[in-house]
Amino acid sequence: MAKKRKRYWLSLFMVLSLFGALLAGCGGSKTESGEGNNKPQNTNQQTDNNKQGEVENTGDTGTPKDGGTFTFSSPSDIVSINPIFINDTPSADTELLIFAKVYDLDRAGNLVVEPWSLAESLPEISEDGKTYTVKLKEAATWNDGKPVSADDLIFTINTISNPEVGAPGISQYDKVDKIEKVDEKTVKIHMKEVYAPFGYALNFSLVPAHVLKDVPPTELKKSKYGVDPAQTVTNGPWKWTEWKQKQYLTFEADPSYWGEVKPHIGKVIYKIYADQNTEVQALLKGDVDTVTSIPLTQLDAVKKQKGITISNKPGASYEFIGFNFDKNNFKDKFIPFESQKARQAIAHALNRQGMVDNVLKGTAILMNAPFLPGSWADPGDKAVNYAYDIEAAKKLLAEDGWVAGKDGILEKDGHRFSFELQYNTGNSRREQVTAIAQQSLKEVGIELIPKAIDFSAWAEQNLTPGKFEAILLGWSLTNPDPDQESIFSSNYFPEAGQNMGWYKNEKLDQLWVDGYSTVDQNKRKEVYAEAAQELSTDLPYVFLYQYGTPQGLGPRVKYAEEDAPEPTRAHGYFFHIIKWWVE
Amino acid sequence: MTEYLVRRLLQSVLVLFLITLVAFGLIHAAPGGPTQIMLSPGLSPEALKVQAHNLGLDQPLHIQYIRWLGDMLKGDLGYTFKNNLPVGDILWPTVGNTLVLMAVAWLLSLIIAIPWGIYNSTSAYGISDQVASFVSYVGFAMPAFWFGILLQELFALKLNLLPLSDMWTMGEEGNIGNLILHLLMPVTVLSLGFLASYVKYSRSSMLEVLDQDYIRTARAKGVPERKVVFRHALRNALIPIITVLGLDLPILVGGATLTERVFNWPGMGRLFIEMALAREYSVLMAITIVTAVMVIIGNLVADILYAIVDPRVQLGRKGGRAA
Numbered sequence: 046m047a048k049k050r051k052r053y054w055l056s057l058f059m060v061l062s063l064f065g066a067l068l069a070g071c072g073g074s075k076t077e078s079g080e081g082n083n084k085p086q087n088t089n090q091q092t093d094n095n096k097q098g099e100v101e102n103t104g105d106t107g108t109p110k111d112g113g114t115f116t117f118s119s120p121s122d123i124v125s126i127n128p129i130f131i132n133d134t135p136s137a138d139t140e141l142l143i144f145a146k147v148y149d150l151d152r153a154g155n156l157v158v159e160p161w162s163l164a165e166s167l168p169e170i171s172e173d174g175k176t177y178t179v180k181l182k183e184a185a186t187w188n189d190g191k192p193v194s195a196d197d198l199i200f201t202i203n204t205i206s207n208p209e210v211g212a213p214g215i216s217q218y219d220k221v222d223k224i225e226k227v228d229e230k231t232v233k234i235h236m237k238e239v240y241a242p243f244g245y246a247l248n249f250s251l252v253p254a255h256v257l258k259d260v261p262p263t264e265l266k267k268s269k270y271g272v273d274p275a276q277t278v279t280n281g282p283w284k285w286t287e288w289k290q291k292q293y294l295t296f297e298a299d300p301s302y303w304g305e306v307k308p309h310i311g312k313v314i315y316k317i318y319a320d321q322n323t324e325v326q327a328l329l330k331g332d333v334d335t336v337t338s339i340p341l342t343q344l345d346a347v348k349k350q351k352g353i354t355i356s357n358k359p360g361a362s363y364e365f366i367g368f369n370f371d372k373n374n375f376k377d378k379f380i381p382f383e384s385q386k387a388r389q390a391i392a393h394a395l396n397r398q399g400m401v402d403n404v405l406k407g408t409a410i411l412m413n414a415p416f417l418p419g420s421w422a423d424p425g426d427k428a429v430n431y432a433y434d435i436e437a438a439k440k441l442l443a444e445d446g447w448v449a450g451k452d453g454i455l456e457k458d459g460h461r462f463s464f465e466l467q468y469n470t471g472n473s474r475r476e477q478v479t480a481i482a483q484q485s486l487k488e489v490g491i492e493l494i495p496k497a498i499d500f501s502a503w504a505e506q507n508l509t510p511g512k513f514e515a516i517l518l519g520w521s522l523t524n525p526d527p528d529q530e531s532i533f534s535s536n537y538f539p540e541a542g543q544n545m546g547w548y549k550n551e552k553l554d555q556l557w558v559d560g561y562s563t564v565d566q567n568k569r570k571e572v573y574a575e576a577a578q579e580l581s582t583d584l585p586y587v588f589l590y591q592y593g594t595p596q597g598l599g600p601r602v603k604y605a606e607e608d609a610p611e612p613t614r615a616h617g618y619f620f621h622i623i624k625w626w627v628e
Numbered sequence: 629m630t631e632y633l634v635r636r637l638l639q640s641v642l643v644l645f646l647i648t649l650v651a652f653g654l655i656h657a658a659p660g661g662p663t664q665i666m667l668s669p670g671l672s673p674e675a676l677k678v679q680a681h682n683l684g685l686d687q688p689l690h691i692q693y694i695r696w697l698g699d700m701l702k703g704d705l706g707y708t709f710k711n712n713l714p715v716g717d718i719l720w721p722t723v724g725n726t727l728v729l730m731a732v733a734w735l736l737s738l739i740i741a742i743p744w745g746i747y748n749s750t751s752a753y754g755i756s757d758q759v760a761s762f763v764s765y766v767g768f769a770m771p772a773f774w775f776g777i778l779l780q781e782l783f784a785l786k787l788n789l790l791p792l793s794d795m796w797t798m799g800e801e802g803n804i805g806n807l808i809l810h811l812l813m814p815v816t817v818l819s820l821g822f823l824a825s826y827v828k829y830s831r832s833s834m835l836e837v838l839d840q841d842y843i844r845t846a847r848a849k850g851v852p853e854r855k856v857v858f859r860h861a862l863r864n865a866l867i868p869i870i871t872v873l874g875l876d877l878p879i880l881v882g883g884a885t886l887t888e889r890v891f892n893w894p895g896m897g898r899l900f901i902e903m904a905l906a907r908e909y910s911v912l913m914a915i916t917i918v919t920a921v922m923v924i925i926g927n928l929v930a931d932i933l934y935a936i937v938d939p940r941v942q943l944g945r946k947g948g949r950a951a
Binding site: 208266267320322332 | 794905
């Protein structure tokens with residue numbers, strides 16, 4: 046099992062893509078999409094967008110009120126709110142309302158103990174870095190009155206780790222050797238080896254062992270726990286009261302909630318809208334209090350409306366053009382971008398700032414390495430920035446031996462510089478970015494052939510087996526740890542890992558291992574800076590931008606500034622929702 | 629008649645069976661599958677195989693089909709892959725919701741369109757006829773969802789008179805007044821679409837009949853114009869209209885996906901798209917069956933109606949014997 050680690054959550058990304066596909070169904074309403082075609086601009090400044098993106102009006106600083114209803118809209122329904130199986134955004138959103146986590150994350154992505162965390166103190170890590178001692182709060186209870194105990198923690202991790210269960214989080218715990226119960230509220234987790242990112246695996250919810258322990262592992266998925274509100278014993282601030290499939294879910298403040306900090310909001314409605322346009326109109330009308338992904342084409346219209354706060358800081362996702370390094374995927378087994386210079390030329394030729402300005406309407410920030418700007422592992426200047434520079438691109442291509450052919454497309458040894466770029470159907474952002482890339486590359490004599498494929502088919506036939514020439518894809522960094530071994534290391538070729546482009550770089554392979562084999566953050570920072578430099582020089586991907594979806598908040602929603610939504614955290618649109626209130 | 633019905637029903641069962649066979653094959657042939665959708669970074673290929681096995685997806689296709697058919701015959705539509713919910717629990721409410729919306733829109737458009745078309749045929753190219761032409765052009769040309777968005781902008785946002793979307797206000801489920809408020813906009817959108825074609829059909833169908841020799845004969849005999857139109861012309865003119873109506877009947881459950889989406893109507897059209905993207909085979913099959921049954925019923929109803937309006941049509945008899 047240990048080898049099969051795939052930590053990066055294709056799932057969230059997938060939800061976003063499906064979302065895009067749905068959008069396509071009725072895209073005609075506001076057709077600004079055409080304007081994505083670039084007007085090339087030579088813009089090198091990449092940090093300009095950092096400033097914009099702050100939440101525009103800070104929340105009211107009035108006194109919190111108890112009670113009231115908060116309505117949250119979502120483009121799709123939940124699957125199950127059983128923490129063991131959660132693998133999609135809506136289920137994970139609602140999980141946050143009804144389940145406390147063992148540890149929480151702060152704004153910067155550090156593991157912390159909040160008043161609403163189940164743990165009493167940060168995990169004690171032994172000197173050799175291989176044992177984590179976790180102590181749960183004495184007061185923590187399930188809403189059926191039973192205490193949240195060491196047994197629940199052990200049961201949850203063991204269940205997720207059992208391949209028969211089919212839990213999506215299985216790889217998070219594959220470095221766990223065994224878990225030892227110290228007392229009713231304390232466990233010691235013994236690791237097989239030092240593995241620094243493990244701390245983040247403790248940012249998780251528990252399931253009640255006393256409810257589920259007698260269900261056979263293969264039957265767990267069929268259990269009503271997580272799909273029937275009446276049978277779902279929880280331990281969070283709100284309890285689940287109703288699920289009207291494909292329409293809404295309701296949650297009410299749980300009177301039996303154990304935490305010292307109680308939620309202000311009396312009732313949370315999670316309302317499902319099939320159409321994004323309708324969803325935004327519902328926000329404008331006041332039917333819903335927040336929309337977490339306002340389509341970029343409607344952003345201006347929403348901004349005009351008084352009383353609506355927009356948070357459009359980029360989220361924890363980045364998009365990239367990924368290359369394939371397996372000859373078998375190419376005509377005549379010839380990889381046009383096999384040399385580093387050719388890939389660097391592509392990076393120079395792409396008008397990334399144009400994509401950010403025109404397609405993402407400034408809601409994104411350029412990225413040069415797969416570490417989120419502003420996080421502790423942000424490599425800053427260590428990562429090479431490829432400015433939009435046609436001349437530099439042409440020069441690199443000439444050095445690499447490419448000469449213009451009859452049709453203007455570059456040729457070398459009888460091969461044209463032409464490749465297919467795949468993306469998923471219905472994702473209008475990717476469609477537009479592809480169009481820009483196609484045009485930019487044409488200017489330097491590279492032919493890009495766009496190909497859109499339905500997501501499910503794409504995942505099965507191209508992504509998972511690593512069969513494509515190049516892809517336009519995004520990763521969601523839901524886990525704030527910078528380790529990305531399973532994406533870039535040659536130990537994780539398909540189908541064991543997510544190095545779908547069959548990229549091999551021995552120096553990097555080692556750096557990833559160095560990076561997680563120490564729990565000293567300063568040492569890790571150095572390792573990742575070096576990795577960033579190597580990645581941005583060698584370019585298995587051309588990193589494009591960090592992006593997110595603008596969130597709109599209606600006038601009734603109030604929070605203190607310190608509790609404002611945090612787009613860079615997964616589900617950060619709910620950040621500290623326990624302290625929000627509605628007028 | 630009874631004999632005819634029995635024969636038709638038997639044929640229908642066969643047709644239905646063939647439809648399920650083809651649909652099952654097509655749905656499973658679509659690349660990607662439910663386990664692919666579950667594709668999550670955490671699941672190793674081995675774990676995926678375990679899951680596929682648990683779901684019975686590793687069985688040969690014909691075995692899967694036979695299993696599905698067996699369950700179906702017992703009235704068991706199966707369970708969703710993702711969260712093991714009974715398909716019926718998800719499907720039937722949406723069928724009902726779609727039916728409410730579509731039936732209201734359809735009946736309303738019939739009540740308006742057929743008399744209007746008839747009237748227009750008696751005074752072709754008059755003002756009423758011109759208005760009908762205009763309405764038809766608009767109805768044909770304007771995409772339903774676009775019209776829906778316009779209505780929403782005006783009545784829900786600017787004037788704040790009507791609810792923006794959904795079937796009920798939360799907590800008002802079952803309140804008919806509330807339902808009617810929610811129906812107004814989507815029904816307007818859908819009716820316009822139906823109206824556009826029905827008004828044209830009934831008018832042209834009537835005009836054609838009114839030109840026939842036997843109508844001239846009737847008039848020459850001195851039959852009053854009212855009687856000419858309603859007794860002699862209408863019955864014949866209705867035949868092509870019935871064909872169209874019969875063909876449209878399945879739409880009543882298939883729904884208008886886009887209209888349902890725009891108005892967030894919890895109907896079957898929406899469900900179908902969502903389930904197709906998630907590769908929820910059992911739900912897709914159930915929807916296919918419901919739609920197929922409606923097509924069959926639609927055709928059957930149309931055939932029966934022919935016999936009622938047109939005495940020349942005698943169901944189930946060989947032409948010669950009836951004469």
